[in-house]
Amino acid sequence: MVTLEHYLILSAILFATGTVGVFLRRNVITMLLSIEVMLNAVNLAFIAFGRTIGSADGQVIMFFVVTVAAAEAAVGLALVIALFRHRETLNPDMFTSLKW
């Protein structure tokens, strides 16, 4: 029997995986991918909760999260392209102009 706990634990593992990616990777594109992993973990939790309480709201919220993720990816990748054009690198440690 698959219960809500199964999906919640899976969601937590996926979210932590994404967090590890944001911390460990030194590549802006891979960091954005890790953020997508985290968003998907949250989507899974929303849909599991929605299904458990018998409401379609979880799917509606997942729809909004996907929309926001699309907007975030578009802007984020545009930023990556602009940064790469100026610095010729994708390593976030190289972008230190604003560091005091």
Next chain:
Amino acid sequence: MGTELLLFYLFGGVAVTASLLVVLGRNPMHSVLLLIVSFAALAALYITLDSPFAAVIQIIIYAGAIMVLFLFVVMLLNAHKEDEYVSGGAQTMKKPLYAGALLAVVLAAELVWALLRTDRATDGLLTGGAAPDAVAIGDVRVLGQLLFTDYAFAFEVTSILIIVAMVGAVVLAKREL
């Protein structure tokens, strides 16, 4: 319900493995392609959760649109090799990295604890396994009605968000303003 559990572990395992490989892989191109595998496994899980609409938009929008955008940027920037040229000069960065990884593990444990605690706290509300009305939840018509009645304002704001993001992306990526 052996098959249900089997499907959950199969697709959950695929999702976790693919996500780990996304995070640990050195090649951004492989990361993007593996993330599509992870999304497909999650879409299968959405189907087991009686949410076919969510599964379909997961495939069409995430795997079809967003990941293609990522793939396009990876190829455009020719970023096939990662941070080898940095790790040599940045050995001092190793310690914060390990600290970050440790913090992430702590976060995972904390999330599991918090989520399970939430479950117990609202035990009266949750019904556990079977959804009360699986057909009504999975019905696209119900979702459409919700989107255009209860969530109509949020839905319209979303369109503004998309326009702002589109204009922002064009402005940012343009060569000279």
